[in-house]
Amino acid sequence: MTQEELTIKNTTDSSENILVLDDLKVYFVLKKYGFQHAGYVHAVDGVNLHLKRGETIAIVGESGSGKTSLMRTILRLNVPTGGTVTFDGDVVNDLSPVELKAFRQKVGYVQQDPYGAMPPFMNVQTILEEPLKIAGIKDKAERRRRVIQVMDEVKMTPVEDFLTKFPHQLSGGQQQRIVIARAMILDPVLLVADEPVSMLDASVRVEILKLLRNLQATHNLAVIYITHDLATVRYFSEYIYVMYAGQIIEKAPESELIDNTAHPYTHALLAATSDPDPKNVDEMQDVPPGEPPSLVNPPQGCRFHPRCPHMMPGLCDVEVPPEFDLKNDHLVSCWLFREHEIANERS
Amino acid sequence: MTQENVISIKDLKLHFTTTKGTVQAVDGVDFDLKPTKAVVVVGESGCGKTSLAKAVLRLLPRNAGQYSGKIWLRDIETMSLSDEEYRKQIRWIKMSMVPQAAMNSLNPVLRVGEQVAEPMLVHAGVDKEAALEQAAKMFQNVGVPVDFLNRYPFELSGGMRQRVAIAMALVTAPELVILDEPTSALDVLTQANIFNLLKEIKNGLETSFILITHDISTSSELADIVAVMYAGQIVEVGESHRFFSKPRHPYSIKLMASVPRLRSRAEPDFIVGRPPSLINPPTGCRFAQRCPSRFEKCVNEPPIYRFGDDWVKCWLYEGKGEIK
Numbered sequence: 237m238t239q240e241e242l243t244i245k246n247t248t249d250s251s252e253n254i255l256v257l258d259d260l261k262v263y264f265v266l267k268k269y270g271f272q273h274a275g276y277v278h279a280v281d282g283v284n285l286h287l288k289r290g291e292t293i294a295i296v297g298e299s300g301s302g303k304t305s306l307m308r309t310i311l312r313l314n315v316p317t318g319g320t321v322t323f324d325g326d327v328v329n330d331l332s333p334v335e336l337k338a339f340r341q342k343v344g345y346v347q348q349d350p351y352g353a354m355p356p357f358m359n360v361q362t363i364l365e366e367p368l369k370i371a372g373i374k375d376k377a378e379r380r381r382r383v384i385q386v387m388d389e390v391k392m393t394p395v396e397d398f399l400t401k402f403p404h405q406l407s408g409g410q411q412q413r414i415v416i417a418r419a420m421i422l423d424p425v426l427l428v429a430d431e432p433v434s435m436l437d438a439s440v441r442v443e444i445l446k447l448l449r450n451l452q453a454t455h456n457l458a459v460i461y462i463t464h465d466l467a468t469v470r471y472f473s474e475y476i477y478v479m480y481a482g483q484i485i486e487k488a489p490e491s492e493l494i495d496n497t498a499h500p501y502t503h504a505l506l507a508a509t510s511d512p513d514p515k516n517v518d519e520m521q522d523v524p525p526g527e528p529p530s531l532v533n534p535p536q537g538c539r540f541h542p543r544c545p546h547m548m549p550g551l552c553d554v555e556v557p558p559e560f561d562l563k564n565d566h567l568v569s570c571w572l573f574r575e576h577e578i579a580n581e582r583s
Numbered sequence: 584m585t586q587e588n589v590i591s592i593k594d595l596k597l598h599f600t601t602t603k604g605t606v607q608a609v610d611g612v613d614f615d616l617k618p619t620k621a622v623v624v625v626g627e628s629g630c631g632k633t634s635l636a637k638a639v640l641r642l643l644p645r646n647a648g649q650y651s652g653k654i655w656l657r658d659i660e661t662m663s664l665s666d667e668e669y670r671k672q673i674r675w676i677k678m679s680m681v682p683q684a685a686m687n688s689l690n691p692v693l694r695v696g697e698q699v700a701e702p703m704l705v706h707a708g709v710d711k712e713a714a715l716e717q718a719a720k721m722f723q724n725v726g727v728p729v730d731f732l733n734r735y736p737f738e739l740s741g742g743m744r745q746r747v748a749i750a751m752a753l754v755t756a757p758e759l760v761i762l763d764e765p766t767s768a769l770d771v772l773t774q775a776n777i778f779n780l781l782k783e784i785k786n787g788l789e790t791s792f793i794l795i796t797h798d799i800s801t802s803s804e805l806a807d808i809v810a811v812m813y814a815g816q817i818v819e820v821g822e823s824h825r826f827f828s829k830p831r832h833p834y835s836i837k838l839m840a841s842v843p844r845l846r847s848r849a850e851p852d853f854i855v856g857r858p859p860s861l862i863n864p865p866t867g868c869r870f871a872q873r874c875p876s877r878f879e880k881c882v883n884e885p886p887i888y889r890f891g892d893d894w895v896k897c898w899l900y901e902g903k904g905e906i907k
Contacts (some may be wrong), residue, residue, distance in 0.1 A: 298770040372736045407857060408628075437627045438797055439841040443853040460668040464771055467800065471851065494845065508775035510800045514824040517806065520782060522774040527740055 250367035254324055254426055254458045255287040255310065257375075261318035262302075262309050278531045279305035281482040287423065290456040293467040295410075296465065296505065300528050303462050306479070307430050310460070311345055312336060324425070336393035341371055344419030346429040346448075350411035354403040360387075360414055362398040367421050382421060389416045390396040391448060409440035413447065420451060425490070426458045427451075433468065445472060466509045470494065478502050481539040483530055498525075501540050538571065546572055588655070589614040589759050589791045590639070590678075592817035595652035597638040604862040605648055610815035612652075613887075616808070618758070621775045621785060621792040621801040623823075623836065626812035627858050632795045633683060635812065636761045637718045639668055639793070640680050656759070670733065680761040684768055685748030689736040696722075696732030702755050711765040721750040723782060724788075742773035746780065753784065780803040799842050803827060811835045814859050814869040821893040831895040834870045868898065 241473065257399050268274035279302045281364040287293055297303045308314045310321060312328050321328040323339060331339055333388045347353035354363055364383045368570045373379055390413040390534050403411055412432060414468040419427060429448065433441040445468060452459050469476060476493045478486040478501065497503050507522045524543040529535050535542055559567045561579040588702050597609040608631040616622050624632050637643065641661070643650060652662045679702070682688050690698055697720050698780060703714035703839045719729050725746040736744055745765065752760050764779070766774040778801065784790055785805070802809070806823040811832060819832040830836050840852045856873040859865055865872060871881040880898040885892050888904030895904070 272849075435597065438799065439627060439838065439854040442841050442843065442851045443855075445843075446853070465843075466771075467845045470845060471843060504772060506845065508771045509845050510804055511846050512799045512827050512842055514803060514806075516803045517782075517823065520779045521804070522781070523772050523775040525776065527742060527773065535772045554897045582777060 237297050250256060252288045253286050253322075254289045254351075255460075256322040257283055257285040257310070257319065258322070259284060259319035260306070260309065260316055262305050262314055263317040265359055268423075275532050278482050278534055280309065282456055282533070283479075283482075285477065287458050287460065289427070289458055290452075291474040291475065292452055292459040292461065293477060294461045294463060294473035295477045296463060296466060296469060297333070297478055298528055300481075301479045302482040302529070303479050303532070304430060305324070305482075307428055307460065307462055310342060311428060313341065318378070321463070329412055341367075341422045342425050342528075344422070344424035344427040346416055346419050346427065346432045348431040349435055350355060350408065350415045351403055353415050354411065354418075356403055359400050359402050360406075363403075363414060364418055364421055367418060371422055377560070386417045386421045387419065389451065390414070393416070407440075408436050408514045409443060412436060412440075412444050416447065416451070417446075420455075424457070426460070428460045428462070430460075430462045434463070434465065439446075448472070455458075466494075466505055467511070478505070481538060483533070483569070485540065485567075485570070486568045488568075489564070492564050492566050496564075496566065497538075498566065499547055499564060499570050500544050500572070587617065588861065589618050589620075589657065590793075591615045591653075591655040592639065592652040595635075595638055595654065597634055597643070597650050598648040599634075599644070599646050600648040601646060602864075606861045607815050607864060608861055609638050609866070610861075612638075612817050614810055614817060614820055615792055616759075616793070618786065619789045620807040621794060621807040621811055622808040623794045623796060623809045624812055624817075625796060625799055625802060627838075627854075628797060629858055629861070630812050631815040631861065632812055633763055634815075636680065636763050636793070636795050640678060640761060642673060642680075645706060646813075650668075659769075671706070673902075675702045675755050675757065677839055678761070679752040679755065679757045679759055680746050681752045681765050683835045685763075685765065686741045687743035689744060689747060691736055691884060694733050694735060695739065695744075699732075699751045699754055708754055717754055718750070721754045722747075724753070724784070725750045726776075728779040741769055743772075743778065745777055746767060749777075749780070750785075753788070753790070755787070757790070759793065761795070763795045764797070765794070767796070767798065774801060774802075776805075781805055785809045801839065811838065814864050815861055816869065816896070818870065818897065819893075819895045821895075825893065828830045831890075831893075831900065832870075832897050833874045833876050833899070836873075837873075868896075892906060 260280055262280040263276040265276060266274040295303050305314060309316050316329055335455050359384060365379050368379045368382060378390060384395050392398050392413050433444050437452055463469060473490055476490055477484050480501050486502050495504055504523050510516055526543045529539060537553045538557050543549045548571060557569045557571045559569050559579040560573040560576040561567055562576055567579050592612055592614055595609055595612045599606040599608055610829040612635060626632055638660060640847050661673055686689055697714060697717040699721055700714035703709050719732060722729050727743055727746050766777050785792060794802060795803055809821050809823050809826040810817050811819040813834050819835050830839050837854045841854060843851045845873060867882040868885050873879050876899060885896050885898045887896050887907040890904045
C-alpha cells in the first residue's frame with residue numbers, strides 16, 4: 237500500500253465517524269397468495285454513507301424513494317439484506333439483544349406524526365419517564381429531575397403545567413416538542429428525525445427546526461434529517477444526500493448542492509420547490525412527467541432514465557452509472573459527467 | 584349587482600355550536616373575485632380557511648349555527664335560494680370544489696370514470712353515455728390516460744387520483760372552483776405537475792379559482808390575489824406582486840418571514856404564540872396579542888383601509904388608506 241492510500245484510509249476509517257453505512261441493501265419479500273415467493277421490493281439498494289460526530293446531514297427524496305426504510309434500518313428496526321451499518325465502531329447487524337438495547341439508548345428517534353408517536357393514554361410525564369425506566373434508572377427523584385431538565389430544554393415551560401397533560405391536550409407544535417424531549421432524554425449521540433416538521437403549520441415549523449438546531453449545537457449531536465422539503469434543508473444540514481428509487485444519486489455539501497446542482501433529478505427537485513415569488517404565476521415549473529418507478533422491478537441502468545430529459549439511449553438505459561467525483565466533496569451518479577474521474581474512495 | 588365579479592361575498596358568517604360554546608369559524612368575511620383570476624386564502628391551521636370554503640359552497644356540517652351574509656355569483660344572490668334550488672342551480676353547475684385530501688375522497692368501490700361522470704348525471708341532467716363521454720374528455724384535459732376510466736381508485740397513484748378529483752370538479756364546466764389544500768399530501772414533483780395543470784386550466788378554460796392553503800411558497804404558483812385569514816376574518820387582501828414583495832398587515836409580514844426560502848440565505852422567523860380560540864375571540868384586533876407593533880388603539884376593532892383594490896384591516900394604516 238502506498239503512502240497516499242494509507243492516508244486516505246486513515247481519514248475515512250478514523251473513529252470520528254459515528255455512523256457508517258457500507259453498501260447497505262434492504263429488500264422486502266413479496267408474497268403471492270400469502271406464501272408464494274413473488275420477488276423483492278428493492279427499498280434500499282447499495283447505500284454508502286458516513287456521518288461524523290456532531291455533523292448534520294439531510295437525506296432528501298420523494299415518498300417511495302426508500303428514505304424511511306433506510307432510516308428504519310439505521311435504527312435496526314429493519315434487518316439489512318446486505319451490507320453493514322456500523323455505529324461507533326460496532327456493526328449493528330449482529331448485535332445481541334442486550335447490546336441492541338444499549339445501542340438504542342444512544343440513538344434518538346423523532347417521528348413524523350407526533351400524535352401517532354405517543355400513546356394517547358399516557359400523560360407527558362409517563363411518556364418521558366418510559367425510556368428512563370427501560371434504561372434502568374430506578375430512583376424516582378432522579379427520573380423526575382431528568383424529565384424536568386429535558387422539558388426545560390425543549391422549552392415546554394412552565395414544566396408543571398404540562399407534566400399531567402395528555403397528548404390530545406397539546407397543540408401540534410407542543411406534541412412534537414414532547415417527541416423531541418423523549419428522543420433526547422437519554423442524551424443520545426445520534427438523532428434520527430424523519431420529516432419532523434411536515435405535519436406542522438408553517439410558522440411552527442421554523443420554531444421546531446430552530447429548537448432542533450439548538451439541541452444539535454449544545455449537545456454536539458449527530459443528526460440525520462430526512463425530508464422531501466429542500467427549502468428547510470438549507471437551514472439545517474451541512475451535507476445533503478439525494479435519494480431516488482432506493483439509491484443515493486448525488487451527495488454534496490449543502491451550498492455546493494444547491495448552487496452547483498449536477499444530477500437532472502436534483503435539478504427537478506429544486507425547480508419544483510417554489511419560493512413565494514409572484515413571477516411564478518406566469519411560468520410553468522420545469523419538472524419531468526411521470527412518477528418514481530416501482531421498486532419491485534427497478535429500471536435497468538440509471539433508475540431515473542425513463543423520466544430524464546437528458547437520457548442517452550444505449551448508455552443510461554443499459555449501464556448503472558458509477559459515482560463521478562466533481563471535486564469539492566461533490567459526488568454524482570450520472571453519465572452526463574462521465575468525463576470526470578470515478579470516485580474510488582467514498583467520502 | 585356586481586356583475587363584473589364572478590363571486591362577491593359580503594359579511595359572510597358561519598358559526599358552529601359545540602358543547603364548549605359557539606365557534607366563530609367564519610366571522611364577517613368580505614371579498615370580490617374577478618373572472619379568470621385566482622385568489623389564494625392563506626393562514627395558519629384553525630383560522631377558518633376550510634370553513635370559509637364550506638360556507639361559500641353551502642356544505643354545512645350538522646352543528647352549523649348562525650350562517651348569514653350575502654354571496655353573489657354574477658347576478659344571483661345565492662343565500663336567498665332554498666337548499667333544493669341551490670343544489671339544482673349552483674352547486675357543481677356554477678361552482679365546484681376539490682376537497683382537502685381529495686385523493687382519499689374518491690369512492691373506493693366505484694370506477695373513477697363513473698365518479699367523474701356522476702356530477703353530470705346529478706346536476707346537469709344528461710344521459711349516462713354523454714356523461715361518460717364528457718368524463719373521457721376531462722381525463723384528457725387533466726392528463727389522465729383515457730383507459731383509466733374503468734379503473735378503481737386504489738389502482739391509481741396519489742397524483743393520478745388528485746387529477747381525477749380535479750376532473751370531477753371541472754366536468755360540469757363551472758365558472759368557479761374552490762381548491763382546498765389540493766397538493767398538501769403529494770410529493771414535490773407531483774405537486775409541481777398539478778400546479779402546472781391548474782395554470783393550464785386557468786388560462787385555457789377561463790375558470791376562476793379560490794385556492795385554500797397554508798403553504799405560501801406553492802400558493803405563489805397560482806395566485807393573482809392573496810387573502811390572508813386570521814381567526815375567522817380576512818385581515819388583508821392584496822394583488823400578488825405587491826403582496827409577496829411588501830405585505831401590509833403585521834400578521835402577513837410575520838407569515839411571509841416564516842417561510843423558508845431555497846433561493847436566499849435569509850433566516851426564517853416564527854410567530855410567537857398561537858392563534859386565539861374561535862369560541863371567545865379577543866375583542867378589538869384579533870392579532871393584537873401576538874403583534875409586534877401593537878398600540879393603544881388595537882383594543883378596538885380596526886376598520887378596513889383601502890388602497891385601490893387592496894385592503895388591510897389594521898390600525899397602523901389609519902389616515903393612509905381610505906376607510907371602506
